[in-house]
Amino acid sequence: MAFQIINSIISWFLKKRKHQIELFLKYPNDVQNELLLKLLQTAKNTELGKKYEFSSIKNHADFAKNVPIHKYETFAPFIERCRKGEQNIFWPSDIKWFAKSSGTTNAKSKFIPVSDDALEYCHLKSGKDMLCWYINNNPKTQLFTGKGLRLGGSSEVYKDNGSYFGDLSAIIIENMPFWADFSSAPSQEVALMSDWETKMDAIIDETIDENITSLAGVPSWMLVLLNRVLERTGKKNILEVWPNLEVYFHGGVNFNPYREQYKKMIPNADFKYYEIYNASEGFFAIQDRNNSKELLLMLDYGIFYEFIPMTEYQGENSKTKTLEQVQIGVDYALIITTNGGLWRYLIGDTIRFTSLNPYRIKITGRTKHYINVFGEELNIENVEDALKLACEKTSATILDYTVAPIFMQGKEKGGHEWIIEFKTKPSSIGYFSEVLDTALKSINSDYEAKRYLNITLMAPKIHEAKKGLFYSWLKKKNKLGGQHKVPRLSNSREFIEELLAL
Structure with missing residues (x-):
């Protein structure tokens, strides 16, 4: 009975936010211009x-002219000075939190400033909005009669020069409201454990007998955890372990x-999947409808x-x-200006608008994640769609993959x-x-032209990886868990050579 009351109170509280969201849905461009x-x-x-x-800046034209x-x-360099104690460089309030992100293709660490404003009005607010959309779309939910299993990064929060850094998930966990911590597992x-292997076992120990009603985390790593849960319990599917599981909030890949x-793994036709689009730099979009593959761009998180x-x-x-100049169906690189002090920051993601009223998007890839060595302009969306077709036709399923160019040498053609x-x-x-090659030709005309009669590109060369290869590679680089992921497409052979060596 107590859990039912808690479920009703929290659901009512989260539903109230819907009225605020309706303001930017009705006046999106005005909200964005005022925010800037x-x-x-x-x-x-x-x-x-x-x-x-x-x-002196009065509008976007002035902004684009003045600020690079x-x-x-x-x-x-500005971030490094801030980490060493200087303040009021790019944001007026003191910044003590930095989200450490190694990115996907660069081993060098990035330290993204997380101001108190960004923490409260972007990252924490978005978590509540994610639940708000789900509850509004599913009024009979029993989400808060149980707990949500969260799978964050594997890093603790560290102190350095008076500032703190760690995975964004660790920073959020450190600053979560009490009710969110109460309803999470x-x-x-355990959530902040730094050793990934130990952490996985500890999570299973703590949650295996809990009433888990939701999951949240990156799909690749959540899959590893769920497989280990099945191994531990001997059950055939996850619903035999957690029968009241009703939704998975996912993002990152x-x-x-x-x-x-x-x-x-979760054989229930009514089970819901809700996608989110977030990064260390901010939280950008949320799936706002059941069974949709589009994400609503959130316009009141302090991000222009x-x-x-x-x-x-x-x-x-x-x-x-x-925003008012974008068109449907065009791939755009995303630039953000944030209440964390990032000004006209090129985040590296590419998106495509699927709707302009309201503004809904799909994530199409990364500005660096494509192969264009031979003019084939192959992007991540092309590859994912082709792999899906190949798997359907051959009854295969894929855990991980990476693709790199074979450079031309002498008379040898590329591939x-x-x-x-x-x-x-x-x-x-x-x-x-x-099948994969045929699918890529049908999806990408540039690829098809380069493959014509093997004039420029030879047929794909595929290696079947040994079990756990990508996991071992990430472990070797100390990148297990959280937002870390395998580089999918690259214009160089750096990653594939390392994997081949393993």
């Missing part, structure tokens, strides 16, 4: 505010390669958005478009080299490769 001016006004007396004359686009590398002590595995059409992409020298770790192997790797 508010951010500029707030930071006008910071070092960057004075340097770029924030006080920044990649992490160009913004890093595992305990804070494309869910398509994992979808069928989750359906088999700009967009670079990928056909015009020139990195920091690009010209941007505002693409794949390493794929299968959960369920196809009966013939040759046939799988043929």
Whole structure:
């Protein structure tokens, strides 16, 4: 009875937020333009505010003229000074939290500033909104009669020069409201464990007899945990362990390669999947409808958005478009200005609008995650769609993969080299490769042109990875858990050579 009352109270509290969301749904461009001016006004007396004359900026045109686009590398010197104790450089309030992110393709650590404003009005607010959408769409939910299993990063929070750094998930756990901590599992002590292997066992020990009603985490790592739960219990599926499980909140990687595995593991046609789009730099979009593959762009988190059409992409020298200038079906690189003090920051993600009223998006990849060595312009979305078709036709399932170019040498033609770790192997790797190649040709006309009569590109070369190869590679690089993931596409052979050596 007590849990039912708690469920009703928390559900009522979260539903109230819906009325605030309706404001930016009705006036999206006004909300964004007002937000930009508010951010500029707030930071006008910071070092960057004075340097770029924030006080003189009246609109986006002035903003784009005065303030350059920044990649992490160009913004890093300001962040390093802040980490060493200097303040009022790019945001007026003291910043003591930094989300440590190694990125996907760079071993060098990034330290993303997380101001109190960003923490409260972006990261924590978004977690409540995620629940708000789910509860509004599923009024009979019993979510809070049990606990949510959260699977965050494997790093603790560390102190350095008076500031704190760690995985964003660790920072959020440190700052969660009491009711969220009460309704979550595992305990804070276990959630913040740094050793991934020990942490996995501890999570299972703490949650195996709990009433788990939801899951939250990156699909690849959650799959590892759920498989270990089945191994430990000897059960056939996860619902035999947690019968009241009703939703999985996921993000961080494309869910398509994992979808069928989750359906088999959680065999309930009414089970819900809710996607979120977040990063160390901010929380951007949430799936706002049941069974949708589109994400609603959240416009009142203290983040001002700009967009670079990928056909015009020139990195920091690009010209941007505002929200009211975007079009459906165009791939854009995302630029953000945040209440954490990031100004015109090139985050590295690419998105595509699927709706302009309201503004809904799909994540299409990364500005760096494509292969274009031979003019084939192969992006992550092409590859994911082709792999899905190949798996369907060959009854295969994939755990992980990476693709790299085979460079031309002398008279030898180029190609693409794949390493794929299968959960369920196809009966013939040759046939799988043929289906994959055909699918890529049908999806990407540039790839098809380069493959025509093997003029530029030879057929794909596929290696079947030994079990646990990618896990071992990530472990060797101390990148187990959290947001760490295998680089999918690369224009160099750095990663594939390391994997081949293993």
